[in-house]
Amino acid sequence: MRPFLSIRNLSVALKNGGLILRNVSLDVAVGKVHGLVGESGAGKSMIGKSVLGTLPRALQITGGEIWLDGVDLLSIPPAQRRKRIGATAALIPQDPLTALNPTRRIGPQITRRLVDILGWTKADAQARALELLEEVQIADPARVMRNYPHELSGGMRQRILIASAFAAKPKLIIADEPTTALDVTVQKQILRLIADMQARHGSALLFVTHDLGVVSKVCDALSVLYAGKVVEDAQMRRFFCRPVHPYSRALLAATPTYTNPTGSLMPVPQSVIDAVEREVVQHDRRWRA
Amino acid sequence: MALLRSFLMRLISTAITLFGVAVIVFVVIRVVPGNPIAMMLPPGATDADIARLQAQYGFDKSIFQQFLIWLGDVVQGDFGTSISLRQPVSELVLNRLPATLELSIMALTIAVLLGGAMALLGTRYRGTKAEGAVDIGAGMALSIPDFLWGLVLILLFGVLWPIFNISGRISPALNIDFSTNFYLFEAILRLRFDVIGDLLGHMLMPALALAIPLAAIIAQLLKQSLKETMHLDYVTLARTRGYSEHSVIIHEALPNAVLPTLTLVGVQFTFLIGGTVIIERLFSYEGLGNMAIDAVINRDLPLIQGIVILFALLFTLVNLVVDMLYVVLNPRLRHA
Numbered sequence: 001m002r003p004f005l006s007i008r009n010l011s012v013a014l015k016n017g018g019l020i021l022r023n024v025s026l027d028v029a030v031g032k033v034h035g036l037v038g039e040s041g042a043g044k045s046m047i048g049k050s051v052l053g054t055l056p057r058a059l060q061i062t063g064g065e066i067w068l069d070g071v072d073l074l075s076i077p078p079a080q081r082r083k084r085i086g087a088t089a090a091l092i093p094q095d096p097l098t099a100l101n102p103t104r105r106i107g108p109q110i111t112r113r114l115v116d117i118l119g120w121t122k123a124d125a126q127a128r129a130l131e132l133l134e135e136v137q138i139a140d141p142a143r144v145m146r147n148y149p150h151e152l153s154g155g156m157r158q159r160i161l162i163a164s165a166f167a168a169k170p171k172l173i174i175a176d177e178p179t180t181a182l183d184v185t186v187q188k189q190i191l192r193l194i195a196d197m198q199a200r201h202g203s204a205l206l207f208v209t210h211d212l213g214v215v216s217k218v219c220d221a222l223s224v225l226y227a228g229k230v231v232e233d234a235q236m237r238r239f240f241c242r243p244v245h246p247y248s249r250a251l252l253a254a255t256p257t258y259t260n261p262t263g264s265l266m267p268v269p270q271s272v273i274d275a276v277e278r279e280v281v282q283h284d285r286r287w288r289a
Numbered sequence: 290m291a292l293l294r295s296f297l298m299r300l301i302s303t304a305i306t307l308f309g310v311a312v313i314v315f316v317v318i319r320v321v322p323g324n325p326i327a328m329m330l331p332p333g334a335t336d337a338d339i340a341r342l343q344a345q346y347g348f349d350k351s352i353f354q355q356f357l358i359w360l361g362d363v364v365q366g367d368f369g370t371s372i373s374l375r376q377p378v379s380e381l382v383l384n385r386l387p388a389t390l391e392l393s394i395m396a397l398t399i400a401v402l403l404g405g406a407m408a409l410l411g412t413r414y415r416g417t418k419a420e421g422a423v424d425i426g427a428g429m430a431l432s433i434p435d436f437l438w439g440l441v442l443i444l445l446f447g448v449l450w451p452i453f454n455i456s457g458r459i460s461p462a463l464n465i466d467f468s469t470n471f472y473l474f475e476a477i478l479r480l481r482f483d484v485i486g487d488l489l490g491h492m493l494m495p496a497l498a499l500a501i502p503l504a505a506i507i508a509q510l511l512k513q514s515l516k517e518t519m520h521l522d523y524v525t526l527a528r529t530r531g532y533s534e535h536s537v538i539i540h541e542a543l544p545n546a547v548l549p550t551l552t553l554v555g556v557q558f559t560f561l562i563g564g565t566v567i568i569e570r571l572f573s574y575e576g577l578g579n580m581a582i583d584a585v586i587n588r589d590l591p592l593i594q595g596i597v598i599l600f601a602l603l604f605t606l607v608n609l610v611v612d613m614l615y616v617v618l619n620p621r622l623r624h625a
Contacts (some may be wrong), residue, residue, distance in 0.1 A: 052529045057416060079533070086531015099522035103620060117531040148620040161526075168530075207398040 002070075003027035004204040005051065005172050010064035012046055012055065012228070020046050020059060022229040022283050030171060033198060033205040035236075037251070038225030039145045046228075048174040051206070052085055053078070069171065083100045086117050090165035092175040092194065096182070098156035100149035107145030114285035118168055125167075132163035135200075136193060153185040162194060166201055173198065175208045176257045180212065191218060213254050216240060224248050228272045303605045310601040311363075311594070315356050318593055325372050325588040338582065348370065359594070368598075369591035373584070378595035382577065387470035388458055389569070390577035393562050395473075395492055396499035400561075401554070403500065404507025411508070412515040412538055423508060430505035435564045439498035439571045446494060454491045456573035463487055494574040499561050503554075511555055514546040521545075548619055555611030560605040 005028040009176060009236065012021040021043050036044045048049040049055045051066055051073070052075060056270055066073045069088055073081050093099040100109055111125035112131070122126070133141035158178065179187040195218045196201040198205045209221055215222050216235075222239060224232040232245040243249045250268040327344050343349045347358060362369060367452060368378035411423035433441075447455035458473060459465070465484055467475045473492070476484035519542050527541045528534075566578035573579070576598055584592040616622045 054525045055529055082533070083531050085529060089529070091526060091529045093526060095522055099526055101523045101527075101541055101545070113527075113530040150621050194508070259312065274598070283581045 002029075003067075004069060005029045005206065006065075006067040007047065007051070008065040008067070009045070010050060011045070011062045012050055012059055012134050013062045015058055015060055017154045019284060020228050021050070022280065023064070024223075024225075026223050026230065026233060028204040028206050030204050031202045032220045033195070033207055033218050035219035035222035036208045036225060037210060037212060037215055037222060038204060040210060042225040044210075044225050044226035045176055047225075048091070048176050048206060048208055049234070050128070051172075051258050052089060052174060054090055054091075063243055069137060073182045083117070086113070087168065088170055089172040089174065090168065090170040092158075092162055092173060092178045094180055099161055100157055102149055104148070105145065106149065106152070106160055107268055110145075110160070110167055111226070114168060116192055128167055129163070132167055133160070135197065136163045138163075155190065158182060158186075158190050158249040159193065162197060163191070165202075166197055169201070169263075170203060172204045174205065174208070177210070179211075180209075183285070194218065212251065224251065226276050229280055229283060231276060231279070239272050247276050299609065302415050303602075303609075306322060306605060307601055311360070311598060312356070314594055314597045315359065316352060318588075318590055321357075323588045325590055326330055328588055329372065342434065342475060359526045359591075368595040371584075371589055371592040373587040373589040378591050381580065382599055383397075383596045385575065385577045387472070387474075388574065389562070389565050389578060391471060391473045392496055392565060392569070392574065392576060393491060393558070395496040396503070396561055397554075397558055399496055400502035400503035400507060404504035405511060407504070407508035408511035408588050409538060409543075411512045412519065412542070413534060415516065415519075422499070423512065426503040427508040430501045431509070433502070435502055435561075436567045438501045439495065439568055440481070442498055443571075452490075453494045455494070456491075457490070458491050458575045459484075460491075480578065491572075491574070495565075495568045495574055498568050498571075499564050503561055506557055507550060507554060511546060511550045513540050513611055514549050517548045519540040525546050528548055544618070548615065551611060551615055555608055558611075559607050562600065562603055562607070574581050 007024060007026050010021055010024045011019065014017050016285065024043075024047060026034065026036075026047075036047060038044045044262050046055065046059070047161060051060055051068070053073070055061070055219065059189050061074060064074070068084065073084065075082070081190070100106070107126070107129060110129040111122070114120040114125040114128065115122055129145060130141050133144060138156065138159055143162070144156070151209065152160070162178075178194060184189060191214060194205070194207075198218075203220075207215070213235060219236055221233075224231045226247055232239070232248045232249075236246070239248065240252070243252055244279050247268065250266075250272045253266045254268055303438055325346070326339055326348065329342065330338060340349070340468045347355055350358075359369065366379065368382070370376065371378050407423050407427060411420045414420055415518075442453075443455050446453045454460070465472070465476075465481075467479075469475055473485065473488045476482075476488060478625060515538065519538070521542075523600060524537055524541050532540070556597060566581055568574070569576045569578035570582050577599065581593070581596045584596060
C-alpha cells in the first residue's frame with residue numbers, strides 16, 4: 001500500500017548553518033501508527049513540524065521531499081500548502097493548557113475551521129463536534145462546548161484537542177508528545193483514547209514521544225532518532241525482539257522495568273554515544289562534500 | 290452581590306481620592322506666592338480696599354476654615370464663583386468639558402487605530418524591514434513629546450501645506466445653534482456635514498499631536514505581546530488548520546495580546562488628558578486645559594479647584610472603564 005505520508009531525505013538546518021535533521025526518511029501508511037522516538041533535542045518534534053509547516057522561524061528545510069497524499073508539499077506554494085495540510089492533516093499538541101485559545105469558548109474552537117476553511121454548514125459542524133466530544137468520552141458535550149478552556153481540567157482539554165484533531169476527518173494525525181504534560185493517571189487514558197480513535201477513524205498516525213513504553217503500546221513501526229538522524233527504522237515486533245543498532249539496544253536497556261524495580265537505571269554507554277556521534281560526523285562530511 | 294460590593298468599594302475609594310486631591314490643590318494654590326486680590330485691584334488701592342475684598346472672598350480666614358466652607362458648598366454642588374470671569378465655576382467648567390472630551394476621545398481613537406495598525410503590520414512582517422521600520426517609527430514618535438509634535442504639525446499642515454486650521458475649535462462664521470457643547474457628537478447626529486468638516490479641520494491637528502506618542506506606546510507594547518502570543522501552541526494549531534497568517538494574527542493572537550495593552554492604554558489615556566492642557570493652549574482650542582492655564586495665570590482659585598477636581602474625576606472614570614473592559618474582554622475574570 002502506498003504510504004499516506006512519505007518523508008524522503010528531509011534535512012532541516014538552523015538559518016546559521018547547524019543541522020537539525022539529517023536526511024530523514026520515513027513512511028506512514030493509512031491505518032498505521034508510526035512512532036518517532038529519541039532523546040530531547042534529537043529532532044523528533046521537528047519532523048512533525050516540517051510536515052505541518054510550523055517550523056520555528058530560525059529553522060529552514062534545506063532538502064528532501066515530504067509527500068502527503070501523493071503531493072510533494074515542498075514543491076507547492078506556501079498558501080496552497082497550508083490549505084492542503086489543513087484539509088488532510090491534524091496535530092494533537094503536547095500541552096493542552098496552552099493549545100486552546102483562552103478567550104474563546106470550546107465549541108467555536110472545534111467548529112469554526114470546519115466552516116471557515118472546509119466550507120461545512122454551521123449545523124453540520126456543530127453536530128460533528130458534539131459527536132466527537134461524545135466519542136472522546138466527555139460527559140455533557142453541549143455544556144462543554146459553551147465552556148471556556150480555563151473552566152476545564154488538563155485531561156478534559158486534551159480530550160477536546162483530540163476530538164478537534166479528528167473533526168475534519170484527516171487522514172494523517174501527528175501527535176507531538178500528547179501525554180507528556182498530563183498527570184500520570186490521565187496519561188494512560190489519553191493514550192488509549194488516541195489509539196482507539198486512530199483505529200476507529202483509520203487515519204495514519206505519526207506518534208512523537210521519548211517514551212519507549214508508550215511506543216510499544218500503540219505503534220506498528222518506529223524510527224529511532226539520534227542527533228537528527230534516523231539510526232533505526234523497524235517494525236514494532238522486530239525492534240523489541242532484535243534491535244539492530246547499538247543505540248537502539250542501549251535505549252531499550254535504559255528503560256526501567258517493573259520486573260526489577262530496585263535495579264539501577266542503565267544510562268546509554270558513552271562508547272555507543274561516541275559511535276553514533278562518529279556516524280553523524282561522517283554523514284555531515286558527506287553532506288557537505 | 291460581589292459586583293455590588295466591588296462597585297461600592299470603588300465609589301468609596303473614588304471619594305477618598307477626590308478628597309485627597311481637593312486637599313492638596315486647596316493648600317498648594319494658597320501657599321504658593323501670588324494673590325488673586327492683588328490681581329483684581331488697581332495700583333494704589335488702600336489697605337481698607339484690600340481687606341474688604343479679602344473678606345468678600347473669604348481669604349481673611351484660615352486655610353482650614355476656608356477649606357471647610359468650600360467643601361460644604363461643593364457637597365451641595367456649588368463650586369464657587371470664578372474670580373476672573375465672575376461666573377459660577379460649575380457652569381464654566383461644564384461648558385468647556387465637552388470640547389476637551391471630544392478632543393481626548395478623538396486622540397485616543399487615532400492612537401488606537403494607528404498604534405494597532407503598526408503593531409499588526411510589524412507582527413505580520415516580523416523579521417523583515419517592515420518590522421524594523423515600525424520599531425524605528427515608534428521609537429521616534431515616542432521620543433518627541435506631544436507639544437513638539439503640535440509645533441511640527443502646525444509647521445507642516447498649517448504653514449507649509451495649510452490644509453488644517455491652526456487655532457480654535459470651530460470657525461466663528463459658522464452658524465450653529467446646537468443644544469449641547471458636544472459639537473462634533475451633535476453634528477454627527479444632526480448630519481451637519483459642513484460642521485463636522487469644520488470641527489475636524491480644527492481638531493485633527495491637536496488630536497494627532499496628542500495621539501502620536503500614545504500610538505507609539507501602543508504599537509510597541511501590542512507588538513511585543515503579539516510576538517509572545519504567536520509562539521503559543523493554540524496559534525500554531527490554528528496555522529496547521531489552514532488559516533492564513535493574517536487570519537491567525539487577527540483572530541487568534543490579537544484577542545489575547547490586547548489585554549496587557551489595554552491596562553497600559555488606560556493609564557496612558559489619563560496622561561493624554563493631562564496633555565490637553567498644553568496642546569489646547571498651543572492650538573487656542575477652547576477646552577478645559579486652556580481655561581486651566583488662564584485660571585492659574587489669574588490666580589483664580591475657585592476655578593483652578595473646580596478644574597482640577599473635574600480632571601481627577603475624569604481619571605478615576607477612565608480607570609473604571611478600563612477595569613470593566615478588561616473583564617469583558619477576558620473570560621478568565623468572568624464568573625459563571
